[in-house]
Amino acid sequence: MGFLQILSARKVYQTPEGSSVQALDDVTINIRNNEFLTLLGPSGCGKTTLLKCIAGFEDLDGGDLILDSKSLRSVPPHKRPFNTVFQNYALFPHMTVEQNVAYGMEVAGVSKVERDRRAGEALDLVGLSGFGGRRPTQLSGGQQQRVALARSLVLKPKVLLLDEPLSALDRKMRETMQIELKNLQHAVGITFVFVTHDQEEALAMSDRIAVLAQGRLQQLDTPTEVYDKPANEFVANFVGTSNMFAGTVASISGDRVILETGNGRRLAATSTAFRVGDQVRLVLRPEHLTILARDETGDADVPAIEGRVRETVFVGSTMQVHADIGHGRTALVSHPHTRRGSSDIAPGAEVRIGYSAASGHLIPMRSA
Amino acid sequence: MAGDRFMAARKRNALLLLLAPISIILGIFFLIPLGIVVVYSFLEPGLYGGVEWTWYPYNYGRILGWPLNDYEEFDPIYLKIFATSLKYALMTVVFSLLICYPAAFWVSRRSERWKGFVLFLITLPFFASLLIRIYAWLLLLRPTGFVNTALEAAGIISQPLDLLFSGTAVVLGMVYIFTPFMFLPIYANVEKLDFSLVRASQDLGASPIQTFLRVILPLTAPGMVAGSIIVFIPALGNFIVPSLLGGAKVQMTGNLIERSFLQSRDWPFGSALALLIMASVVVVLMIQTVKAGRAKGGRPA
Ligand SMILES: Nc1ncnc2c1ncn2[C@@H]1O[C@H](COP(=O)(O)OP(=O)(O)OP(=O)(O)O)[C@@H](O)[C@H]1O
């Protein structure tokens, strides 16, 4: 049971050129109380549109939006118990920081004393006490972002909507704010719906991730599930990097599946969702692959993949090994460089690539 | 450091150089004539035009109430005319504001091509002489003019309306002339209004009216103030419109000044009237400057 339900949401935009864009196509999400939900997807997939529909700035063309079992579709934006942190912060330039934070309370008729107290608390919460008298233009990007947060949080909304709030910040600042936002969400106990196109950000911060592509919901799951068990090819490619092999299920014993690719390669995976003869794709994350040392045999009945190292990229914690594995394909292996046999890995070297069947995830072949 | 001082000196020189042309032009064509007008306004008018070089405060006396000798009654006619001018100038400002403010919002939400077209339309009147355009209004408003014939044909009126030679005609004419000057500063302001602020205000629970009063209005006020000043100043001293559309019935200070200089050849009196208009404009500008300074420096109310 979600407390904010998005039911089969549809939104079609008419472009000035006369064509139409299906920005949301049958999106159903049950948002839970107090969760940190991230809407993740590439540019133009409909994230902002969904957020605007929740906030009330856009009308749904179909479907419904239910809060505490009441439809919100006829409720104007200023009467919805949600607040938004806009991508460009949208702080009022003619007001001080304190007046910005107090604005929502002022228009709601909260007394001056109460307003001052709560605005002070909210600024404390985001670490900006003492900045109340400044103008938004006299703040750094990160500080403006906190003011926007305080301005929304002070109203204790049922849901806080955040549209790529960190995208304007530099990398260091962004990482700090990711942690702060997450902690803040825990502290205030408010449901966050957070929009990003950055999959690392989504994995790091969310309780659940809703992956969107072309207006459709691709997967709604916890970060680990989304990463380890992508629902389809799109998610597997968009979240993290994958080695993918298309093939047919050749044999099944228990949950151990052996598939055979078109060019005769035999690979192993773990799944109970398929039958012999099904067309599937095997997803192997680079960190699930290892370069076997000469005397290593790897997993008993998982045939190793033979290959030749093309190039290696040292990225600190691991060595990224690109290996030609025949039939014009390349495998990406994320190899811990402290592991045995690392010194043998050099461009041109013949290697065997091992993995465990448990890490092999199968997804159905995209139906035509 | 020496380098810094050198740079500062260079900056100062560059500034002087940039300001030189405007300073020279203003000096020759503004300050000197202004000085002449100020001096003349305190001189006695000559019998057949020209001036007598004697101290003579009665030009102002005639207007403001200290007549030349005790036998003369003070006639407040000039103050009344000045009050009429103020009234018409203010009405012009208010009506052109009412026209331009919503229009600016409408235009700012159009596509780029539309905007360019509308801005072109707004500058279009400047291609025709002002005089001709005012005459056109004369033709439109006179008893046998377009407006009256159209209304009569539609059966709305049976007798031609007395549109011409009235305060209404004067205000109408001035609104017509000054609308572009009101529109452009307001439009420039409205155009750069960040619409996400309106969204933010709604999002924070403000009703449409609250959003208008607390966000849209304060953020577009500078354009309205600028437009109002640009319209108010020339409207207050205008004489072409009242003399053509106001006829003998409507007098504005501009007409008085024109008549003093050109017909009665009483330059000192004309100068005094002109300076009076200027003084009231300066007062308006000073109030505005103080207010703007306060809004920037301290906390707004
Ligand atoms: N007002 C509009 N009129 C027409 N089409 C629109 C409008 N707003 C959005 N779209 C289209 O709807 C689709 C979804 O847009 P949306 O802004 O939701 O994308 P997004 O996921 O937020 O992308 P980004 O990450 O770039 O912000 C896009 O194809 C966009 O071109």
Ligand SMILES: [Mg+2]
């Ligand atoms: Mg967006």
